Amino acid sequence: MSAAHNLEVHGTPFEHGAQHERTVERWLRRVVELLAAAAVVAEVVILFVGIVARAVFHQPLIWSDELASTLFLWLAMLGSALAVQRSCHMRLTFFVSRLSPRGQAWAETLAVGASAAFLAMVLHPALDYVQDQAFAQTPALGWSGSVRALAIPVGCAAGLMSCALRLARHDWRDIAGVISLIALIAFGCYLAAAPLTQMGQGALLVFFVGFLGAAVVAGVPIAFAFSLATSAYLLSTTSTPLSVVVGRMDEGMSTLILLAVPMFVLLGQLVHVTGVARVMVAFLAALVGHVRGGMSYVLLGAMLLVSGISGSKTADMAAVAPVLFPEMRKRGMADGELVSLLAASGAMSETIPPSLVLIAIASVTGISIAALFTAGILPAIVLSLVLGVVAWWRAGQDESAPESSPKPVRAPWSQVGRTFVIALPALLLPVLIRSAVVEGIATATEVSTIGIAYSLAIGLLIYRGGLTWKAMMPMLLQTAALSGAILFIVGAACAMGWALTQSGFSHDLAETMTKVPGGAIGFLLVSIVAFIVLGSVLEGIPAIVLFGPLLFPVAHQLGINEVHYAMVVVLAMGLGVFAPPFGLCYYAACIIGEISPEAGLKRIWVYLGMLFLGLIAIAFVPWISTGFL
Known part of the structure; x- marks a missing residue:
């Protein structure tokens, strides 16, 4: 006692x-x-x-x-x-x-x-x-x-x-x-x-x-x-x-350009909570969900649309996967296939505006953010077509698919029309954001607030999803925390880049890179490999902010268009970010899909390999990046 x-x-x-x-x-x-x-x-x-x-x-x-x-x-x-x-x-x-x-x-x-x-x-x-x-x-x-x-x-x-x-x-x-x-x-x-x-x-x-x-x-x-x-x-x-x-x-x-980061993070959360992403996916599923690999096409299309709104890969995947994965599982797709396609689609859409990585590049290199936003669309479409071919080939190849999986049925045109009418206000959101910048109504930094106001309006008046005053506070806090983490990395990388510059390392690196065999082509290939590795270890924004100011002047000196070079390194970095075993976003895809990381380790390499070939094609055909500038 x-x-x-x-x-x-x-x-x-x-x-x-x-x-x-x-x-x-x-x-x-x-x-x-x-x-x-x-x-x-x-x-x-x-x-x-x-x-x-x-x-x-x-x-x-x-x-x-x-x-x-x-x-x-x-x-x-x-x-x-x-x-x-x-x-x-x-x-x-x-x-x-x-x-x-x-x-x-x-x-x-x-x-x-x-x-x-x-x-x-x-x-x-x-x-x-x-x-x-x-x-x-x-x-x-x-x-x-x-x-x-x-x-x-x-x-x-x-x-x-x-x-x-x-x-x-x-x-x-x-x-x-x-x-x-x-x-x-x-x-x-x-x-x-x-x-x-x-x-x-x-x-x-x-x-x-x-x-x-x-x-x-x-x-x-x-x-x-x-x-x-x-x-x-x-x-x-x-x-x-x-x-x-x-x-x-x-x-x-x-850098005032970076003010777009918290604004687009908040917009991405609103797109998810208000149901904007859900109605987009429903329309795409009704339109092409019945064809071979149809739901895979729906996922790719949804990632392209949502990426043009939120700017955040994690927000994109969180908006699309919970809506599509249950139906895709019903149709017999294995978990490993699902997470592989989701991760590959995230890497594919890295350049879709308003990509946070493109915003970071504009802030540290001085390249026009409007030019980057314009250039980023076509490379992503090219890679989405590449993944579409892989999805078509993989459809029906999954030995683990149950024989009792229901056959996809073509949706009646009345249902397609109905889902289109419902999704039309949501589908107008990317168009509104793009038009506001092109017409000079708002800068690329400000335009997200137009998207926020529009999402609030259609969410409250039309879709009436889960948007409540109680739900707003968690969204604001998540926006602040994620933005703070990103911006602190940018600040730390800028300080580190300054130290490297003062030491003379930047000058020596530039001289070394200009002597790479093969000239501009050799430099592009070395950059692709370097940013795949950097992306897998440092994640996207730290890699870009740290090495962008060092390598972009070299690209310019070798006669490579800076916007084209930006597309190449961003896509290369995206491959690294989503590539196991180190890629952070691969594990984010697994968490969002509630799938074990081991499930996709064998299947994802086909998708990433085809993305790599698509990236090589983009690197050797600059028009894909600069044709609409």
Whole structure:
């Protein structure tokens, strides 16, 4: 009895401490969520009001871009903190997932601890950066630059507190091990500073191959792996203050073109919730669902249509797969075939506007986003035809299909007409988005708000799907978290790219690539292989943001059209992103389809192989990319 009593007495403070931590974490999350959601809504309203004032009343608001830019940095940093709270930051989990449960727990602690280490390291330089920006003033609003820059230390502080509260739930032995490892690495960098400096560009291999590679393989979020490698390199081999890293991250995240990212992420969720994607799929199924491989054609067509709205591959697959997979299973398609086709269609549609990767390319290379959007349609159609041929050949080849599978029946023309009339408002959405940009009503950054307003209107007045006030908050939070994760990667990659440029690596890389045998053709082939590998390891946007500024000038020097080169590298990167065993989006397709990853490992290579041949054809026929420019 006494022992039990002692346990109860001594356990009480720990229970109170844990309860206090949960309370603090709950309130911190609530504050960040409310601020992030408010920032998303404010951006939508500001951009839409700006369009109406300019296009309808012919009285442009001179302050709207400044306010949108200021709020955008706050949205990016609050979203990145929210992504920390929700574990939404992109990371490579292929190797970690193969560890024992004990090893996986340690790797999770390392991921959180490494993120906390960077946020703690950069917090004071971020405050210095705010003071530096205080001397700047916005022309229209007259606000100090510190109002905008303050978002960086606030976001870092919120992320750091979130990491600390998450670490408190981990095993103390794992925490001690991670702290010891980080301290050992920091001490090693301090002791080796002089030899590393003398190595010159050889130090790049230590930090951006060894250190960065080890961090990514260990499951550290990619954005924080970039940031830690860059900071460690600058602190060990240069006298550059970390406030420069903060400034470069700010510059990378603040490109106004990137404001399209959260807007299109929100639009993609609205398309799913309001039923817009569902009625599109229903029309396509009624039209061609009865022919050989018909439902596969429906999936390909639906991915093309939805990709032109949401801009996010995960949102595209989430909108299409739950609607189509049950019927496709009824018709005898095996799970491995389903996930293979879904993943291949995601890689196929990477260039369909408004692709987030195209937006990222425009932001880091200066290529016209309107030109990229125009060029991206035909390559995706070519690859969809390639996949259509594969789907036709694979139809009926599945030995696991049950003999009792129902034969597809042609839908009556009355049903086709009825589904078309129902889907017509939804089918007009991609046309509306494209026309608004072409006619000059809205920029590519603003046009998503027109799509949001239109989706809300048809969702509430026509389709009356699951759109309720209660459903809006989760969509806003998901938009903020996913956007914050993407934008933080862009900022980290820009800082890393700046460090590589200052080291002279960019110049040396350009010289090496210009000497690739075969001239422009050899460069294209090497780029295809490189971006397939980069896409599988770093995911799409980090690979593009990091290496785009380095390779696009080389392409231009070799006489390759930059828009054509953009199509080639984006599609190559898409192959890597969806290729097992490393491709992150392949596993996203498996999760969305509720299918084991092993089911598609043998079947997907036929689809990816044909996509690769289609990509080679696009690379050798530039007109496919530039014919409509």
